Amino acid sequence: ENAYYIRGLIYGYDGELEKAEQDFLKFISFEKEKRGWAAHNDLSWIYFRQGNYEKAEKTASSGLLYSPGNPWLLIMRGVSLMNLGEKQKAREDLEMARDAVAELTEDDWQRAYPGNDPRIAAEGLREMKETVEFNLHLVSVDK
Numbered sequence: 001e002n003a004y005y006i007r008g009l010i011y012g013y014d015g016e017l018e019k020a021e022q023d024f025l026k027f028i029s030f031e032k033e034k035r036g037w038a039a040h041n042d043l044s045w046i047y048f049r050q051g052n053y054e055k056a057e058k059t060a061s062s063g064l065l066y067s068p069g070n071p072w073l074l075i076m077r078g079v080s081l082m083n084l085g086e087k088q089k090a091r092e093d094l095e096m097a098r099d100a101v102a103e104l105t106e107d108d109w110q111r112a113y114p115g116n117d118p119r120i121a122a123e124g125l126r127e128m129k130e131t132v133e134f135n136l137h138l139v140s141v142d143k
Helices: 002-014 015-028 037-052 053-066 071-083 085-101 105-113 118-141
Strands: none
Touching: 002 015, 002 085, 015 037, 037 053, 037 071, 053 071, 071 085, 071 118, 085 105, 085 118
């Protein structure tokens, strides 16, 4: 089962988005009892890269049912809503994401990315905060 998740990530980073989508969908079908958030976030990322912001938003929303307040999912849903023209809803999600990210520690970030070098956790967390602020700025410019 985990092989589908790993292969989905590989396909996603290689730009083979349809294959990544199929692997993440398969993984999620196996994972229904666990209700994990990461596969929903990564599938949302794939849909976002495909330009299918509606599916990206729905997938992130589905993940938030199992992991309310999850900053990764809030960011994905926020940027998806922004691209759908739903600026106010996007701003609300991104503000919640900003608050949630502010509470994350380097250990939290490392747990979310167990395959990454622990020495980059501080940088990853900083980049995550910058991403939220950048997107909040984008939705605030067009009030």
